[in-house]
Amino acid sequence: MEILNHLKDMFRHMYWADAQVWNAVMSTPDAERNNKLRTQLFQIHTAQYAFGQVWLKKPLEIPDLDKFRSLKEIAEWASKSQDLLEQFFKNVGEEDLDQPVELPWAHRLEEVFGKKPSASTLAETMIQVTSHSSHHRGQVCTSIRESGGEPPLIDFIAWVWFGKPRAQWPAIDSK
Incomplete structure (x- = not known):
């Protein structure tokens, strides 16, 4: 399997x-009032959005x-940010992965x-996005539990194992 497919x-x-x-999050009691949770969720999708840009x-x-x-508004923006990343993947090829990427920050x-x-390559920045997101999702899961919810x-x-299902955003739309 090619690296790009991975x-x-x-x-x-x-x-x-x-x-x-x-x-x-959307089914967690008091999630809407949890500013820490709000900030953590925003951090995940800000990074994804920034790299996509x-x-x-x-x-x-x-x-x-x-x-x-x-x-809900953050979730809607997050969902659209993932659409931006999907747009990127439509035009990237295996040959692009070793290209340097200049990050403005x-x-x-x-x-x-x-x-x-x-210098960092496209592949390295792609790995950064997924690992960074995973790290912050772990923080969110801790906040969900602290707020009385059940992390997935x-x-x-x-x-x-689940068959690589597509993302479903049932809390905000029928995506």
Whole structure:
């Protein structure tokens, strides 16, 4: 199997896991009033959206969290962000994976650590998006449990065992 197909599977899992988490969030008592949860969810999709914008060579325009009046509005934006990533995948090929990707926020690392970041490839940034999202989904699952909800099973291998289902966003639409 080509590397690109593995990466596409990682993204399909990410979409599915995100949707599973959102479904759990929407059925969690007091989720709407949990600012920590709101911030964590926004962080996941801000990263996905930002990388998608970079890969598609679009202007980096990240909305403010305060723009969203409800979790439902954040979930709708998150779902559309995944559509943006799907648009990117329609035109990427195996030969693109080793191409360097310049991240507009990389200079912040130099400011913090005093060292210019090494170049990163498209494949490396794609792995970053899925691993970063996984990390923050874990935080969200902890917040769901702390808020009285039940976090979903979202492991990659569980997704494989379930037959690699497509993402379903039942809490916001019929996607």
